[in-house]
Amino acid sequence: MTAAVIVFPGSNCDRDAAVAIERAMSKAPLMVWHRETHLPDVDLIILPGGFSYGDYLRAGALAARSPIMKEVVARAEAGVAVLGICNGFQILTESGLLPGAILRNAGLHFVCRTVALRVENNRSRFTEQYALNEVVHIPVAHHDGNFRAAPETLNRLEGEGLVAFRYCDDDGDPGDSPNGAARNIAGILNDAGNVLGMMPHPERVADARLGGTDGAKMFDGLAKVLA
Amino acid sequence: MNTSNIPEMALEFGLSGNEYELTIEILGREPNITELGIFSVMWSEHCSYKSSKKWLRTMATEAPWVICGPGENAGVVDIGGGKVAVFKMESHNHPSFIEPYQGAATGVGGIMRDVFTMGARPIANLNSIRFGSPDHEKTRHLVSGVVAGVGGYGNCVGVPTVGGECTFHESFNGNNLVNAMTVGVADADKLFYSKAAGLGNPVVYVGSKTGRDGIHGATMASAVFGGDAEQKRPTVQVGDPFTGKLLIEACLELMATDVIVAIQDMGAAGLTSSSFEMAGKGGLGMDMDLDKVPQREDAMSAYEIMLSESQERMLMVLREGTEDQAAAIFEKWELEFAVIARLTDTGRLVLRQHGAVVADMPIAPLAEASPEYDRSWTAPEPRAVIRVDDVPPPDNPSQALKTLLASPDLASKRWIWEQYDHMVMADTVSGPGGDAAIVRVHGSQSALAITTDCTPRYCQAGPRQGGRQAVAEAWRNLTAVGARPLAITDCLNFGNPERPEIMGQFVGCVEGISEACKALDFPVVSGNVSLYNESDGQSVQPTPAIGGVGLIDNLDATASIAFDGPNEVLVLVGDTTGHLGASLYLREIAGREEGAPPEVDLEAERRNGDFVRGLIQSGRVTACHDLADGGVYVAVAEMAMASGEFGADLTLPDDAGTPHGFLFGEDQGRYVLAVSEMVGRAILKEAESAKVPATVIGNTGGDSLTVDGDWPISVSELRAAHEDWLPNYMAQD
Numbered sequence: 001m002t003a004a005v006i007v008f009p010g011s012n013c014d015r016d017a018a019v020a021i022e023r024a025m026s027k028a029p030l031m032v033w034h035r036e037t038h039l040p041d042v043d044l045i046i047l048p049g050g051f052s053y054g055d056y057l058r059a060g061a062l063a064a065r066s067p068i069m070k071e072v073v074a075r076a077e078a079g080v081a082v083l084g085i086c087n088g089f090q091i092l093t094e095s096g097l098l099p100g101a102i103l104r105n106a107g108l109h110f111v112c113r114t115v116a117l118r119v120e121n122n123r124s125r126f127t128e129q130y131a132l133n134e135v136v137h138i139p140v141a142h143h144d145g146n147f148r149a150a151p152e153t154l155n156r157l158e159g160e161g162l163v164a165f166r167y168c169d170d171d172g173d174p175g176d177s178p179n180g181a182a183r184n185i186a187g188i189l190n191d192a193g194n195v196l197g198m199m200p201h202p203e204r205v206a207d208a209r210l211g212g213t214d215g216a217k218m219f220d221g222l223a224k225v226l227a
Numbered sequence: 228m229n230t231s232n233i234p235e236m237a238l239e240f241g242l243s244g245n246e247y248e249l250t251i252e253i254l255g256r257e258p259n260i261t262e263l264g265i266f267s268v269m270w271s272e273h274c275s276y277k278s279s280k281k282w283l284r285t286m287a288t289e290a291p292w293v294i295c296g297p298g299e300n301a302g303v304v305d306i307g308g309g310k311v312a313v314f315k316m317e318s319h320n321h322p323s324f325i326e327p328y329q330g331a332a333t334g335v336g337g338i339m340r341d342v343f344t345m346g347a348r349p350i351a352n353l354n355s356i357r358f359g360s361p362d363h364e365k366t367r368h369l370v371s372g373v374v375a376g377v378g379g380y381g382n383c384v385g386v387p388t389v390g391g392e393c394t395f396h397e398s399f400n401g402n403n404l405v406n407a408m409t410v411g412v413a414d415a416d417k418l419f420y421s422k423a424a425g426l427g428n429p430v431v432y433v434g435s436k437t438g439r440d441g442i443h444g445a446t447m448a449s450a451v452f453g454g455d456a457e458q459k460r461p462t463v464q465v466g467d468p469f470t471g472k473l474l475i476e477a478c479l480e481l482m483a484t485d486v487i488v489a490i491q492d493m494g495a496a497g498l499t500s501s502s503f504e505m506a507g508k509g510g511l512g513m514d515m516d517l518d519k520v521p522q523r524e525d526a527m528s529a530y531e532i533m534l535s536e537s538q539e540r541m542l543m544v545l546r547e548g549t550e551d552q553a554a555a556i557f558e559k560w561e562l563e564f565a566v567i568a569r570l571t572d573t574g575r576l577v578l579r580q581h582g583a584v585v586a587d588m589p590i591a592p593l594a595e596a597s598p599e600y601d602r603s604w605t606a607p608e609p610r611a612v613i614r615v616d617d618v619p620p621p622d623n624p625s626q627a628l629k630t631l632l633a634s635p636d637l638a639s640k641r642w643i644w645e646q647y648d649h650m651v652m653a654d655t656v657s658g659p660g661g662d663a664a665i666v667r668v669h670g671s672q673s674a675l676a677i678t679t680d681c682t683p684r685y686c687q688a689g690p691r692q693g694g695r696q697a698v699a700e701a702w703r704n705l706t707a708v709g710a711r712p713l714a715i716t717d718c719l720n721f722g723n724p725e726r727p728e729i730m731g732q733f734v735g736c737v738e739g740i741s742e743a744c745k746a747l748d749f750p751v752v753s754g755n756v757s758l759y760n761e762s763d764g765q766s767v768q769p770t771p772a773i774g775g776v777g778l779i780d781n782l783d784a785t786a787s788i789a790f791d792g793p794n795e796v797l798v799l800v801g802d803t804t805g806h807l808g809a810s811l812y813l814r815e816i817a818g819r820e821e822g823a824p825p826e827v828d829l830e831a832e833r834r835n836g837d838f839v840r841g842l843i844q845s846g847r848v849t850a851c852h853d854l855a856d857g858g859v860y861v862a863v864a865e866m867a868m869a870s871g872e873f874g875a876d877l878t879l880p881d882d883a884g885t886p887h888g889f890l891f892g893e894d895q896g897r898y899v900l901a902v903s904e905m906v907g908r909a910i911l912k913e914a915e916s917a918k919v920p921a922t923v924i925g926n927t928g929g930d931s932l933t934v935d936g937d938w939p940i941s942v943s944e945l946r947a948a949h950e951d952w953l954p955n956y957m958a959q960d
Binding site for chain 2: 009010012013015016019020033049050051053054055056109110111112113139141143201203204206207209210211
């Protein structure tokens with residue numbers, strides 16, 4: 001299988017994602033510059049974390065209009081797996097691949113800490129290595145992670161099982177979110193289940209040396225499913 | 228601006244009467260406004276080190292592993308495997324007091340530029356920040372702005388902020404300190420320097436456009452603040468971390484080719500100091516067309532272009548004929564690229580604008596023969612040594628411990644470091660909160676240990692011991708995680724050097740630093756001096772912040788401060804006499820800021836540290852913490868709090884003396900280790916033969932701390948007090 005990591009000006013977790021992918025898939029991903037207008041055949045596209053375009057205008061707003069995004073949208077609609085992490089999640093909502101919008105954190109500060117998440121959907125290709133309701137620990141690092149959507153959209157996401165991860169306490173019970181996100185939502189899937197956007201950074205806990213491997217399961221699972 | 232009276236303007240620009248006379252002597256005529264501006268920034272304290280260089284020359288700067296010492300953009304040490312660590316710490320005190328967010332952000336941006344200028348990818352940022360009393364009306368605003376600024380730049384660029392320190396004292400009320408450190412890693416055979424070479428080679432400007440921000444920033448940073456600090460806001464630069472990130476990537480991409488002859492970032496004094504330094508080091512001249520300089524605003528004068536401190540700009544000398552290849556890379560990253568000058572053999576900087584020569588100055592006298600002062604100095608009166616018996620014991624030691632852990636200097640700084648991305652780049656093995664951060668060298672099994680440290684109240688109490696202590700504590704921090712300390716960068720923050728007592732503090736601290744560097748084989752490879760840190764006659768406490776870097780060869784043999792489990796033995800390494808002079812206990816519990824600081828016995832320091840490092844590297848230590856503010860009791864409490872669950876029962880040794888001296892004394896060169904009982908017995912013997920004092924002082928277990936079975940206090944109660952102070956303080960209106 002082949003993966004691609006899209007690199008926008010200001011992306012800064014592109015290398016981290018590439019390392020996690022290579023560890024799981026024994027093959028380095030393609031690094032694709034945002035100005036490209038064509039994507040080779042790939043099985044997985046990653047929109048990495050960072051500050052694309054310096055978060056100017058709105059986080060993810062300018063990157064969503066980069067030349068490569070036309071291709072990314074077309075591939076997503078054709079069923080290719082697309083994972084947006086942090087700034088990548090913001091780009092996914094800005095490009096319309098996922099619903100809702102992501103606002104400034106409720107506390108108004110950047111927040112970097114490891115948080116507990118409950119796995120709410122383990123039927124997607126991204127999450128099938130996790131148990132349903134499993135509590136995992138994955139770091140967040142963002143200034144704008146406050147996921148918002150209209151109540152009917154949130155109801156639909158919940159009703160159709162499209163919430164992938166929710167912030168919780170260490171026991172899996174509802175806890176404080178680091179950013180004030182609606183209904184503690186940390187990550188969501190699109191209707192077809194092939195696009196996942198999430199604020200936490202699984203690529204930062206894909207190496208036991210860095211204090212955890214809860215993120216490795218996601219990349220290992222993708223390697224297995226997409227192989 | 229009134230440009231008719233040049234001698235008057237010289238004074239306004241901060242040049243002394245003698246310095247102005249010297250400009251006429253060098254030029255053979257009166258300087259014009261542009262030339263005068265150039266002289267004044269080049270000879271500012273900030274750029275010329277005119278008050279400090281006599282003393283800086285006395286520092287130890289060499290070791291077999293040092294590849295490049297002071298004098299370049301950053302210091303370089305060998306870390307094996309064909310790699311080098313490149314690092315430096317720099318102050319941005321004055322701008323951060325005037326405009327905390329931008330001042331701190333551009334401090335971080337500036338120090339990162341120094342590091343990647345040499346060809347290194349920045350892998351870690353740290354900082355050392357000092358604020359006034361928490362009760363002072365400006366403090367909360369400054370903390371909030373500085374922290375947001377440090378995070379705002381580092382987070383966006385995507386370099387983890389892995390450690391630092393933050394303390395408070397009223398001496399910083401009118402002049403906070405913001406010192407930023409960056410560590411980078413480069414291939415040993417791919418380092419870049421600033422010495423220009425090659426007649427006719429193109430001099431290229433890259434990065435952001437030049438605007439009217441930060442004009443004369445270096446001069447502002449070389450004067451004391453009066454009541455007019457607010458009015459100096461236009462001299463503060465404005466940072467753009469997004470462009471900073473693009474500039475890093477573009478420069479590193481260009482550095483992977485072989486087209487760069489020399490490179491220098493535009494920091495303090497912008498285009499002026501970068502062009503003078505590059506040409507000066509190469510013994511060459513430069514013929515520059517200012518019309519080619521990318522400009523953000525219309526009708527900028529030569530004076531404004533040369534004095535601007537706009538951020539995210541670099542100057543480089545390329546090999547003739549490679550301009551197109553280089554330009555393509557900067558075009559990809561959407562950054563400015565312009566050939567603005569050629570190297571000449573005249574030894575002069577000639578500036579042209581609109582077809583006319585607007586400045587024509589010899590380079591050598593400015594870059595190298597700038598003024599140097601042997602400022603008069605007086606050593607401070609030695610303070611009396613305070614005996615333990617002269618300090619009242621606490622009513623309840625565990626409550627005193629809790630008070631200390633919740634005091635501003637010791638309270639948890641989580642509120643700060645959670646605003647910094649300390650994990651990006653996915654190599655942070657150990658981030659904020661330990662003795663030293665551990666950052667893996669990407670793609671390898673080795674790592675760098677990094678710390679910043681200084682205890683200003685010791686430097687105030689006795690500059691020489693304080694200088695020694697700052698270096699020793701940095702060395703100890705690195706040792707406590709199992710690293711071999713390699714070298715330091717220093718950032719020397721003092722008041723007005725024209726006052727002999729302040730100059731005496733500087734001389735004393737430098738002397739102490741030098742002694743410690745020599746005794747510990749821990750040389751200075753880069754640094755920065757920040758003087759005139761005073762406001763309305765109130766000087767800051769002398770603060771020579773030390774940034775230390777060490778090497779961990781094997782990530783499997785390190786230690787953290789957290790207890791790993793119950794029933795482990797606690798071993799105290801080092802001599803304890805119960806020194807309470809200038810201690811945190813004396814200040815926070817007894818309300819007294821007095822007494823001589825603890826002596827730093829550098830031979831014992833080295834012996835004890837080498838012993839502890841050997842134990843950690845042999846894999847037998849489960850937790851280690853060096854002793855600092857608050858002594859044994861605070862250290863053990865921090866180890867318990869870091870574990871999340873395990874407490875400890877302390878046992879006062881028979882020769883402990885007065886309990887509060889033993890518990891809170893700040894004798895130097897000490898560590899607490901947690902080891903298994905069997906290892907404990909073995910290492911007591913090994914310590915004896917190594918002539919290292921070592922004593923069992925208790926064991927881990929339970930969920931509270933006790934001393935000889937008394938004064939129980941739960942770890943969760945301590946943690947709550949420790950964690951709550953700063954968020955509660957910042958939440959107040």
